[in-house]
Amino acid sequence: MNPMKIVVCVKQVPDTTEVQVDPQTGTLIRAGVPSILNPYDHFAVEKALELKAEHGAEVSVLTMGPPQAQAVLRLALALGADRAMLLSDRLFAGSDTWATSYALGRAIRKLGRTDLILCGQQAIDGDTAQVGPGIAQNLRIPQITFCDQVEIEDRQLKARHHIDDGHEIVQARLPVLCTMTPPQDYRPRHPSFPRVVQAMGKVLETWTALEIGAEPGMIGLKGSPTQVDRVYAPPQKEKGVVFTGTAAELAGRILDILQKENFLTP
Helix, strand or coil: CCCCEEEEECCEEECCCCCEECCCCCCEECCCCCEEECHHHHHHHHHHHHHHHHHCCEEEEEEECCHHHHHHHHHHHHHCCCEEEEECCHHHCCCCHHHHHHHHHHHHHHHCCCCEEEEECCCCCCCCCCHHHHHHHHHCCCEEEEEEEEEEECCEEEEEEEECCEEEEEEEECCEEEEECCCCCCCCCCCCHHHHHHHHCCCCEEECCCCCCCCHHHCCCCCCCCCCCCCCCCCCCCCCCCCCCCHHHHHHHHHHHHHHCCCCCC
């Protein structure tokens, strides 16, 4: 029997605790800022490896980015992934979530039969939570989002899906895509030094847009309906004002403010 095949899509992101915005250009200052494996994706990799241990699955890790994005693939290999692929091509530059989802979907098709795709809930540098669902749409497979637990039995996946006031259990037949969100007490696991050294010697596959069969008009700026003009820090919140007085006086002050801010018509 062929082993289950799992693909985890990951992203290298700047450590947002140290990112600053250039006030002149409105762009992120990335020089000297360390890059990390997106924490949501780290959790997805660990969940894939748990399923590997349980079912004897083969785990492949996929990312799109510049050559330095190899670092997050090496980390995934050190954690226990079997295979790692980097999509890197100048034609991918400027891709928004739509174009990125398309490219990753094309790469997964190139891999052949895939039973389960895991993605982080979102990337901490964009916070859109769009790429995972976009991949599922491109591949025409079911998706279950905001999961912290997944189980598989007889090609049936059971996932715990978070909702506003709790969670629900959702089932789907493989193949399926899940986006993963870690519980509050989650602490990422890091590989030992010998495993890191071993991972450095493993082969990483690099694929171009041509090799995944991507149409030029579907990737990069040409394939991106959403384009970012600039990034800027939100203004600091002003200190609140405390009003005192009788109930009638306070009500009058509130009404004056609402009318001044055009919430009410005079």
